[in-house]
Amino acid sequence: MNQTQASTIVIVGAGPAGCATSLFLSKLKIPHTVIEKNSFPRDKVCGDALSGKVVQVLKQLDPSLIQHFQNKPNAFLPSWGVQFVAPNGKSIDIPFKKDMQNEPHAPGFISKRMDFDATLFSWLDTTYATVLTETTLIDITNESDGHAITIQHKNELKQITDVKMLVGADGDRSIVGKKLIGRKKENKHYCAGIRAYYSGVTGLHEQNFIELHFLKDLLPGYLWIFPLPNGQANVGAGMLSASISAKKINLKESMLKAIENNPALKARFKNAELQGKIEGWGLPLGSKKRPLSGDHFLLTGDAGSLIDPFTGEGIGNAMYSGMLAAKHIQKCIEKNSFKAAFNEQYDHAFYERQWEELKLSHTMQKMVKFPWLFNFVVNKAHKNKLLRETISCMFEDLDMRAKLRNPLFYLKLIGND
Numbered sequence: 001m002n003q004t005q006a007s008t009i010v011i012v013g014a015g016p017a018g019c020a021t022s023l024f025l026s027k028l029k030i031p032h033t034v035i036e037k038n039s040f041p042r043d044k045v046c047g048d049a050l051s052g053k054v055v056q057v058l059k060q061l062d063p064s065l066i067q068h069f070q071n072k073p074n075a076f077l078p079s080w081g082v083q084f085v086a087p088n089g090k091s092i093d094i095p096f097k098k099d100m101q102n103e104p105h106a107p108g109f110i111s112k113r114m115d116f117d118a119t120l121f122s123w124l125d126t127t128y129a130t131v132l133t134e135t136t137l138i139d140i141t142n143e144s145d146g147h148a149i150t151i152q153h154k155n156e157l158k159q160i161t162d163v164k165m166l167v168g169a170d171g172d173r174s175i176v177g178k179k180l181i182g183r184k185k186e187n188k189h190y191c192a193g194i195r196a197y198y199s200g201v202t203g204l205h206e207q208n209f210i211e212l213h214f215l216k217d218l219l220p221g222y223l224w225i226f227p228l229p230n231g232q233a234n235v236g237a238g239m240l241s242a243s244i245s246a247k248k249i250n251l252k253e254s255m256l257k258a259i260e261n262n263p264a265l266k267a268r269f270k271n272a273e274l275q276g277k278i279e280g281w282g283l284p285l286g287s288k289k290r291p292l293s294g295d296h297f298l299l300t301g302d303a304g305s306l307i308d309p310f311t312g313e314g315i316g317n318a319m320y321s322g323m324l325a326a327k328h329i330q331k332c333i334e335k336n337s338f339k340a341a342f343n344e345q346y347d348h349a350f351y352e353r354q355w356e357e358l359k360l361s362h363t364m365q366k367m368v369k370f371p372w373l374f375n376f377v378v379n380k381a382h383k384n385k386l387l388r389e390t391i392s393c394m395f396e397d398l399d400m401r402a403k404l405r406n407p408l409f410y411l412k413l414i415g416n417d
Ligand SMILES: Cc1cc2nc3c(=O)[nH]c(=O)nc-3n(C[C@H](O)[C@H](O)[C@H](O)COP(=O)(O)OP(=O)(O)OC[C@H]3O[C@@H](n4cnc5c(N)ncnc54)[C@H](O)[C@@H]3O)c2cc1C
Pocket: 012, 013, 014, 015, 016, 017, 018, 035, 036, 037, 038, 044, 045, 046, 047, 048, 049, 050, 051, 135, 136, 137, 138, 169, 170, 171, 172, 173, 174, 175, 192, 193, 194, 195, 236, 238, 280, 281, 282, 283, 300, 301, 302, 303, 307, 312, 313, 314, 315, 316, 318
């Protein structure tokens, strides 16, 4: 095995979490190495929706980056809102922002991960980042003052020693998480998802609203239809793994059955064509507060299980955690401290801003188990503009979203048409 020169900071994975960590480290002029087992462009099974949080993190990096999305309509579709379809078939349209007149660009975008991830990767700054693609992390050994890691490129094994900080951005099946923190899959906090690309789906929203369909046969999961550039759509379904096991559900069959038999969907898929295969992948949910760091390591994105338990969005938290990881590493270098006790500051920084949101989403995930409650809220919102605006504000304002956890919110709805 070859020994390579010491490298202080190593990021494993160049998805949204790893790229965000690298981009912010470069902005702070901190040299580092990025190891990625694939080369780009590469696919990642996903709904492809880029939430407002992704846009906000990119703006903190460089406000002009959003322009890039606007200049590439074949890869990035602006999205202005979300449509919820309740189990009774009633739907409500909720714009991402209450007042969109003066917005310079859409609050969110939809982009195939093939395009989005390759774009992020192309922005890595090789002045500060040594980027090793087609290179896989194989093993990690603890040393007294850091880690030694074994990596594989083609048939060649190499070791990098004296890694002061290892950033696990290696996704759902994270080796960093498994080896350093004993991370395991927990069915109560884990979702299975499948994704298909279709052309020819009709009835998509003119402002490219993403659609979440809470169909009776798919509860407590849902089916989504997200419009894509070039007239395509990302269609998929997700459900908590615990429910899949309990109900013995075959997600792919259930999704295809819904498309075939649900009257509203059937009409919209009449001339639709499946492009390629239906693919599956897991979603490690952030419905449980877990440690995100230890001696000489930080976990970001899916490696840290940070996906929103209600919407299934994980790219925003992956990039947000990457940004915080880079800022924390700057502090570690200043204080020459990479130990667990100091790294806890990273966990605090992440959960301080995101835990309330994850907790609320967990409550909403549980609400889906009660279709009558879902039907009730959607029925009310269907008739009541003020309620639709209230839900709209919930996308921007956590205090507003907290209302959903308060039984009084529902009591007030009963007496308010
Ligand atoms: C079906 C489905 C639908 C989803 N829909 C959405 C959505 O619409 N919007 C949204 O925001 N989120 C969605 N998510 C979640 C989102 O895909 C993830 O949260 C996001 O990809 C996390 O980014 P990441 O960088 O942490 O991990 P990843 O994107 O998985 O990137 C990890 C990277 O690490 C590399 N890697 C892995 N192991 C190694 C190794 N040993 N050595 C070197 N490199 C390695 C991989 O090749 C990969 O490039 C969905 C997920 C699924 C499964």
